[in-house]
Amino acid sequence: MIEANALTIEHGTGKRTVRAVQDVTFRLEDGGSLALIGPSGCGKTTILLALSGLLSPCSGTIQIDGRPVTRPRRQVALILQNAGLLPWKTVWQNANLSLLLSGEYPRHNARQVLEHLGLYAVRSSFPPQLSEGMKRRVGIARALSTAPSVLLMDEPLASLDTLTRERIQDLFLTLWQERRFSMVLVTHDIEEAAFLGQRILVLTERPARIKALVENPDVGSLDYRETEPFGRTVRALREALEQ
Amino acid sequence: MKRVLTYVLSLVILLFLWEMAALLVNGINHTILLPGPFNAFSQMVKNAAELWAAFLTSTWRLILAMLIALAAAVPLGLFIGRNTAFDRLVSPMIYITYPIPQVALILFLFILFGTGSAAKVAMIAPVLFFQILVSARGAAKNIEEEHLTSVLSAGATPRQVYWHVILPASLPEILTSVRVTIGLGITFLYIAETQAGQSSGLGAFINKYMLFRRDRAFAGIAAMAILGLVLYIGVDLIERLLCRWKYVKRPPTGIRLRWKRRSDR
Numbered sequence: 390m391i392e393a394n395a396l397t398i399e400h401g402t403g404k405r406t407v408r409a410v411q412d413v414t415f416r417l418e419d420g421g422s423l424a425l426i427g428p429s430g431c432g433k434t435t436i437l438l439a440l441s442g443l444l445s446p447c448s449g450t451i452q453i454d455g456r457p458v459t460r461p462r463r464q465v466a467l468i469l470q471n472a473g474l475l476p477w478k479t480v481w482q483n484a485n486l487s488l489l490l491s492g493e494y495p496r497h498n499a500r501q502v503l504e505h506l507g508l509y510a511v512r513s514s515f516p517p518q519l520s521e522g523m524k525r526r527v528g529i530a531r532a533l534s535t536a537p538s539v540l541l542m543d544e545p546l547a548s549l550d551t552l553t554r555e556r557i558q559d560l561f562l563t564l565w566q567e568r569r570f571s572m573v574l575v576t577h578d579i580e581e582a583a584f585l586g587q588r589i590l591v592l593t594e595r596p597a598r599i600k601a602l603v604e605n606p607d608v609g610s611l612d613y614r615e616t617e618p619f620g621r622t623v624r625a626l627r628e629a630l631e632q
Numbered sequence: 633m634k635r636v637l638t639y640v641l642s643l644v645i646l647l648f649l650w651e652m653a654a655l656l657v658n659g660i661n662h663t664i665l666l667p668g669p670f671n672a673f674s675q676m677v678k679n680a681a682e683l684w685a686a687f688l689t690s691t692w693r694l695i696l697a698m699l700i701a702l703a704a705a706v707p708l709g710l711f712i713g714r715n716t717a718f719d720r721l722v723s724p725m726i727y728i729t730y731p732i733p734q735v736a737l738i739l740f741l742f743i744l745f746g747t748g749s750a751a752k753v754a755m756i757a758p759v760l761f762f763q764i765l766v767s768a769r770g771a772a773k774n775i776e777e778e779h780l781t782s783v784l785s786a787g788a789t790p791r792q793v794y795w796h797v798i799l800p801a802s803l804p805e806i807l808t809s810v811r812v813t814i815g816l817g818i819t820f821l822y823i824a825e826t827q828a829g830q831s832s833g834l835g836a837f838i839n840k841y842m843l844f845r846r847d848r849a850f851a852g853i854a855a856m857a858i859l860g861l862v863l864y865i866g867v868d869l870i871e872r873l874l875c876r877w878k879y880v881k882r883p884p885t886g887i888r889l890r891w892k893r894r895s896d897r
Contacts, residue, residue, distance in 0.1 A: 441785050461787050473782030477800040477877045487786040490796070515877040531786075 391417040391440065391539060391571060396449035397596075398435050409435040411596040412449075417588070419538070422565060422572040422608065424586025426579065426626060432597030433575040434470075437543050440573060441467045453539060463487065466537035468545045472528030474516040481512040484530040502533045506560075522553040526560075533564065540565075542574045546581065558584055559611050566609065579630070583622040584613060591629040601629035667847040675851035683837065687855050689749075690825065690833040694817050694859070697753045698810065701760035706806060709765040710798050713772025730762045734820060738827055747831070752824035759820050760813040767809030771802035804878060807871045814863045818856055834859070 398410040409432040417423045425433045438444040439451060442461040451458045453465060461467075466487075474483045482489060485499050503509040506526045516524055525545060532540055542561075546554045558581060565572050565585075576582050582589050587608050591601040603625050607618045647669045654668035667675075676683060712719045734755050745751035779797050788796060825835025838852035872879055 438781075443781065443784055461785050463787060467781075467785040469778055469782060469785075471778060473778045473785075475779055475782065475797065475800070477803075477875070478796075486783065486796075490783070490786055490788050490792055515880050517877060517882050518880050 390419055390452075390454060391415075391423075391573065392450075392452045393436070393440070394450045394452075396436065396439065396446050396451065398432070398439055398444060398446045400435075408596040410439075410446075411598050413590075413592075413597060413599055414449075415588075415590060415599070417571055417573065419571055420569045422574065422585055422587045424574045424576060424582035424589045425592060426576055426582045426589060426630070427592030427597060427600075428594055428630075429577055431592050431595050433577075433592060434543050436597065437467070437541050437573065437575050440539075441465055441541050443467075463491075463535050464538045466532035466535060466540050468528050468532045468540065468542040470544045470547055472516075472524045472545075474524055474527055474531075476516050478515075479512065480508055480514050480516070480519070480527050483516065483527050484508070484512075485534050486531055487535045498536060499534055502530050506530050521549055522557065525549065525553075525557055529557075529560070529564070533568070536568075537570055539571045539573070542572070544576055545574075546576075546578070554581070555614075561585060562609070562611060579623055579626045580614070583619055583626060584608070589622070589626060591626065600632070603629065664846070667850045669854075671847040672850040672854050675845075675847045676854060679848060679851060683834075683851060683855055686832065686834045686837040686852065687859065690821055690835070690856070691859055691862075693749055693752050693825075693833060694756065694821050694863070697756035697817060697821075698760055698813070700753065700757045701764055701813070702806075702810070705761045705764035706768050706799075709768025709806075710772045710794065710802060712765075713769040713802075714775075714798060719769070726762070726765065730766075734759050735823055738824070742827075752821070752833070755824045756817050756820045760817055763813045763816065764806060764809050767805050768802055771805035772798055775801050800875075804871070804875050807867055807875070811864060811867050814860055814867070818860050822856065 393413060393415050396410055396413040397408070400407045400409055413436060415423065425436060427433050435444060439446050440453075440458065442458045442465065445459075453462070458465075475486070478486070481499075481503070484503055488494070488499065500509065503512060506529060508523065508526055508530055511519065511523065516527070519527065528545065545561075546557055549557070561572070562585065572585070574582065574585050583605060585608065587605055589603040589605055590599050591603065592598065593600045603622060605618070605622045607613065607616070610616075613619050651668045651670075654666045657666040658664050664671075712722050738751075738755060741751045741754050745754050775798055779801060780793065783793055783797050821833070822835040822838070825831050825833040826839040831839075834852050834856050838849045838856070841848035841852065
């Protein structure tokens with residue numbers, strides 16, 4: 390379970406201090422999905438980096454499975470906006486970065502993940518040789534390589550064309566249902582939040598505060614986009630963002 | 633194959649221009665002031681043993697100076713580039729010491745290291761060191777934050793961040809600066825090798841023959857140019873080996889910009 394309690398985060402020091410997040414509280418049950426939506430630059434990514442252990446809040450607490458988050462943990466995987474692939478490493482090395490850093494040889498799971506995502510044939514290629522969609526899939530493979538219990542995603546599908554974006558959203562949904570990890574998604578795309586988030590937190594302009602909570606419990610099927618609850622959630626999110 | 637042919641064509645044009653310049657200069661002065669490439673290369677063959685020994689001496693001096701400069705400048709430059717507080721402390725020292733002409737210190741270096749190879753290497757290495765240091769520092773400053781976040785979130789230690797991100801990301805820029813320093817290194821090599829009384833190497837060879845056997849001196853100059861070319865090719869090969877991702881075939885974008893002539897508009 391992820392618990393963020395009265396989270397306040399500031400960047401910089403002295404006169405240059407900027408408050409990015411103020412008094413944000415939420416909970417996410419094991420295997421659940423949460424989307425954070427808000428205007429660009431409001432502090433969504435800051436919350437995600439704090440959840441991953443890369444940033445410390447100046448006040449408030451974050452706990453994952455009852456333990457305070459003080460540094461990156463193996464069971465918490467982060468997918469970055471542009472996949473964060475290292476151009477000088479091959480697809481195989483990028484996908485298994487966490488394992489290679491900890492000195493472990495990638496096991497059967499690594500090959501299985503690459504095969505599942507259709508990347509095994511290009512395992513020796515370098516990122517500049519891949520299409521944008523493939524790069525995002527390598528980012529997903531990297532996140533899944535350690536079999537995480539929490540998956541954090543920072544606008545993972547930004548700047549992709551509509552069709553590729555929907556395909557990868559479908560892939561996220563399938564993987565989430567198969568592997569039962571908890572998922573926190575940061576996005577500014579209303580439809581993406583409505584398709585993947587069981588609970589959706591709408592954030593204010595900087596500093597990010599919770600403006601509204603939209604429950605979206607029917608998430609889980611690939612044809613959810615065609616249903617009435619999806620349309621209702623999209624309308625509710627639009628209204629909340631425009632307020 | 634096309635690449636090799638272009639290289640050969642380029643060399644042929646250069647030799648042709650040299651020959652033309654020699655004909656022009658010697659024609660105007662009615663004496664052989666500037667030996668042409670054929671004279672120089674025939675002297676190269678006739679003095680092969682002496683020239684080869686000088687070439688080897690100069691080559692190892694320059695390579696040793698480059699290795700010393702790289703070993704000192706790369707770790708320091710990368711560390712300065714990523715550490716703002718240390719950068720503020722060290723940068724003024726760099727800016728003050730960087731413009732000092734090494735030639736001004738040559739007598740001091742001879743006193744310190746003697747007139748052998750050590751003084752020559754000690755004169756060349758600092759010149760290369762500053763060039764590489766400034767490049768490594770700049771490259772480390774411009775690392776994409778996303779790459780750092782990526783490895784940090786995967787649990788990398790500070791040492792792993794340097795090894796897996798900062799060093800490989802900076803490598804192309806460092807190698808470009810190494811290429812730039814080859815020309816500079818050869819210039820300083822020449823100066824260092826001509827300054828001591830009993831000297832060796834290509835600089836001394838050129839100096840020895842410049843007044844009375846200019847064709848031999850130009851054979852030495854050609855050998856110095858060949859030394860530069862060999863080092864350039866060496867750095868290119870090292871870059872192809874260490875920066876393989878830069879030389880891979882990328883997916884076609886379908887965009888091919890055409891340069892329009894004024895008359896086409």
